[in-house]
Amino acid sequence: xxxxxxxxxxxHVDDEGFLTVYDEWDEALGAELANQIGIEMTDEHWSLIRxxxxxxxxxxxxxxxxxxxxxGGVPTKRQFELFPKKPAKKMAYxxxxxxxxxxx
Amino acid sequence: MAVKKNAPIVPNFGDDEESGxxxxxxxxxxxxxxxxxxLILANAALGEGVETHLFFTFWGxxxxxxxxxxxxxxxxxxxxxxxxxxxxxxxxQALAPVPGMQAVATKMLKKQIADLGVPEVxxxxxxxxxxxxxxxxxxxxxxxxxxxxxDLRDDVEGIISASxxxxxxxxxxxxxx
Numbered sequence: 001x002x003x004x005x006x007x008x009x010x011x012h013v014d015d016e017g018f019l020t021v022y023d024e025w026d027e028a029l030g031a032e033l034a035n036q037i038g039i040e041m042t043d044e045h046w047s048l049i050r051x052x053x054x055x056x057x058x059x060x061x062x063x064x065x066x067x068x069x070x071x072g073g074v075p076t077k078r079q080f081e082l083f084p085k086k087p088a089k090k091m092a093y094x095x096x097x098x099x100x101x102x103x104x
Numbered sequence: 105m106a107v108k109k110n111a112p113i114v115p116n117f118g119d120d121e122e123s124g125x126x127x128x129x130x131x132x133x134x135x136x137x138x139x140x141x142x143l144i145l146a147n148a149a150l151g152e153g154v155e156t157h158l159f160f161t162f163w164g165x166x167x168x169x170x171x172x173x174x175x176x177x178x179x180x181x182x183x184x185x186x187x188x189x190x191x192x193x194x195x196x197q198a199l200a201p202v203p204g205m206q207a208v209a210t211k212m213l214k215k216q217i218a219d220l221g222v223p224e225v226x227x228x229x230x231x232x233x234x235x236x237x238x239x240x241x242x243x244x245x246x247x248x249x250x251x252x253x254x255d256l257r258d259d260v261e262g263i264i265s266a267s268x269x270x271x272x273x274x275x276x277x278x279x280x281x
Contacts, residue, residue: 004113006112013113016113016115016116017113017114018115036112037114037117037119038119065231066222066223067221069231070221075234076234077234077235080235084119085117085119085153086117086151086152087151089117090117093115102220103148104147104223104228
């Protein structure tokens with residue numbers, strides 16, 4: 001499993017760079033991950049990332065865009081505006097979670 | 105691959121590349137079960153940043169017709185792959201057309217889909233449009249049904265001919281469902 005360094009910390013990631021250890025993440029690191037992929041975080045971005053973190057803790061899997069809409073209350077359209085082009089993967093990355101596995 | 109020393113491993117989301125990938129999906133079926141494959145693939149493609157167009161034609165027209173879109177059905181008739189929800193027991197084809205079977209099968213399928221958190225067809229189309237997908241209605245199907253734009257979902261971008269659709273989707277990968 002690769003190890004990479006961000007904010008002078010050693011972080012475990014998969015081959016693509018998604019974090020693999022839930023507890024290695026905190027919001028300072030999340031901000032740095034967002035910075036790495038060119039997303040400027042606002043409160044609205046953070047509320048989605050926090051939802052993903054909580055939902056993962058509860059369900060053991062990363063929420064899909066559909067779930068972020070139905071359980072998180074943010075329409076898919078808005079998710080595309082906040083995290084352009086590939087919202088599911090970008091949200092998962094910033095939240096330090098694996099890519100979602102669900103189809104919808 | 106040359107990796108700069110100490111450069112962090114960051115996923116490539118392809119933001120800098122203009123892939124130009126385009127997907128065209130022709131939805132020609134109005135059965136509940138056959139409505140989903142196109143919607144699931146369209147949604148997945150949009151989530152990957154692929155420009156996606158759906159063309160509704162023949163029975164697929166029911167998916168975008170206001171009066172019909174909430175009432176798609178699933179029938180085990182003629183479907184030899186139809187199994188009971190538990191175990192691997194097939195529904196005997198002689199029983200498939202029995203009155204009430206279609207209603208039961210439709211209800212069952214809707215529940216299975218809902219249990220997976222997958223939306224109903226009208227909701228799903230709304231999500232697809234929200235994600236940037238484009239919906240198009242077939243001119244000939246509209247004429248056959250004597251439908252105008254007023255009879256269709258408001259987010260259908262237009263009633264267009266087959267050649268319009270082909271022109272619109274130049275260079276796209278195409279799926280016929």
